[in-house]
Amino acid sequence: MTSAETATLSGRDRAVLRAVAAGRCELGSGGWQPVLLIDGLACADSAAGHRLLAAGLINPPDPGRPLGPASITSLGWRALAR
Incomplete structure (x- = not known):
């Protein structure tokens, strides 16, 4: 994701x-x-996780676990700092 794309992240x-x-x-x-x-609780915007994953802002889930802690990537941290 480019810096222009991270700048256009929605408020949600x-x-x-x-x-x-x-x-x-x-x-x-x-x-x-x-x-x-x-x-x-399930996120009301069911596509939010997909968008953030596709943008490289959060790490993909562990396929060996049905549910695990979500974690932010370094690109995600940079997007939040803007």
Whole structure:
């Protein structure tokens, strides 16, 4: 993802990324797109996890675990710092 693309993250995507950075999220690898839980509840924007993964802002889920902690990438940290 380029710096122009990270600058155009929606407010919702930034909020979800902040929640991941704060350690409040879990990510699962079930189905056609990842399942993202925030504070134990399914994210209302079911495509948010997919968008953040595709952009390289969060790490992919461990395929060996149905659910695990979500983690932010270095690119994700840089996007939050803008």
